[in-house]
Amino acid sequence: MQAAEAVIEHPGQPLFHSLAGTPHAPHAPSRSVDLLNRIARSWSHRAQVKKNEPDTLIDAGTDLPEFLEHLLPFHEHPRYQALDTDTKMRILSCGWIIYNEKTVAIELDIVSPVCQDILYDNVPGLDNELSKEIVCETLVDEAYHLLLVKNANRITRQRRQLEHIRIPQFALVRQMREEQDRHMPSWAGLLVRLSTAVVSEIFISDYLHQLSEETSIQPLNRATVAAHRHDELAHSKIFSELTRNFYHALGSTQKGFFASMLPKSIHWFADQELDLWLDVLQQLGVPGAQAMVEECRELNRVALDRLDYSGVVKLASEVGILDSAEGHAAFRNARLI
Numbered sequence: 001m002q003a004a005e006a007v008i009e010h011p012g013q014p015l016f017h018s019l020a021g022t023p024h025a026p027h028a029p030s031r032s033v034d035l036l037n038r039i040a041r042s043w044s045h046r047a048q049v050k051k052n053e054p055d056t057l058i059d060a061g062t063d064l065p066e067f068l069e070h071l072l073p074f075h076e077h078p079r080y081q082a083l084d085t086d087t088k089m090r091i092l093s094c095g096w097i098i099y100n101e102k103t104v105a106i107e108l109d110i111v112s113p114v115c116q117d118i119l120y121d122n123v124p125g126l127d128n129e130l131s132k133e134i135v136c137e138t139l140v141d142e143a144y145h146l147l148l149v150k151n152a153n154r155i156t157r158q159r160r161q162l163e164h165i166r167i168p169q170f171a172l173v174r175q176m177r178e179e180q181d182r183h184m185p186s187w188a189g190l191l192v193r194l195s196t197a198v199v200s201e202i203f204i205s206d207y208l209h210q211l212s213e214e215t216s217i218q219p220l221n222r223a224t225v226a227a228h229r230h231d232e233l234a235h236s237k238i239f240s241e242l243t244r245n246f247y248h249a250l251g252s253t254q255k256g257f258f259a260s261m262l263p264k265s266i267h268w269f270a271d272q273e274l275d276l277w278l279d280v281l282q283q284l285g286v287p288g289a290q291a292m293v294e295e296c297r298e299l300n301r302v303a304l305d306r307l308d309y310s311g312v313v314k315l316a317s318e319v320g321i322l323d324s325a326e327g328h329a330a331f332r333n334a335r336l337i
């Protein structure tokens with residue numbers, strides 16, 4: 001949506017009226033502006049797109065697994081443990097493909113659309129040249145990550161004869177879209193996506209750290225994840241600083257709404273994606289897949305316990321979200337504080 005359309009669609013909404021012709025973020029703390037400036041200036045030295053790509057010819061044969069067993073949500077289930085080695089290797093290969101496709105979904109369905117929202121001046125407080133410069137750099141990074149993970153998946157699919165496996169929609173994206181559909185004003189849909197992007201960009205470094213130094217998997221997989229993580233360490237800082245800048249520029253209704261979305265976004269990110277896994281296990285013809293996944297549902301209810309969400313809570317505290325009644329209640333009701 002263009003900024004001009006937003007004003008027409010939402011007469012009287014301060015959120016969108018505050019966008020037009022505002023050259024600088026009025027509430028941006030100078031420390032935050034300094035930090036964003038330094039991150040923007042360092043992009044050409046830091047960005048992985050400026051470096052050599054991981055060597056796709058590194059091939060350790062088929063003996064080394066593509067992925068880590070303990071990252072499979074059902075790895076402790078007796079039905080999984082009773083499977084033969086060949087089936088387990090095929091499942092691990094799909095685990096790697098799913099892991100990469102989750103990053104594709106985050107880049108394509110969550111982060112890139114939010115970057116476009118910012119570039120179209122639809123996010124108050126970020127309608128300034130510094131924010132747009134850093135968002136353009138981020139978009140280039142994310143496009144490069146798509147290239148990295150799509151290359152990696154193509155190689156794995158060929159090496160393991162898994163070209164036929166189709167990955168359905170992620171619960172992370174489905175739940176975000178269902179939430180967007182529940183709210184009428186289009187600013188609400190924008191803030192749902194913005195919240196999901198902030199949470200995803202803070203969590204993705206840890207998500208990638210699970211494999212970025214792992215020597216027991218295929219070396220190309222480790223190198224791919226390590227390159228991606230290098231950029232994402234900067235992105236988590238960027239999205240934290242952008243949050244400081246846009247949150248204070250929101251109207252009070254929008255502030256409360258955004259605060260209530262952050263805990264939901266954390267839960268969506270923590271989802272173990274069991275429905276998606278069931279679909280893939282059935283494509284692989286794994287016996288007893290339905291029963292195994294059903295018996296793991298309880299795990300998904302405590303998935304949050306395995307996620308370090310302290311970074312999002314710290315950001316919410318520093319930005320002042322936890323000082324508001326709505327923000328504090330949202331985090332407390334979600335058992336995050």
Ligand SMILES: [Fe+2]
Binds near residue numbers: 141232
């Ligand atoms: Fe990325």
Ligand SMILES: [Fe+2]
Binds near residue numbers: 111231232235
């Ligand atoms: Fe990112």
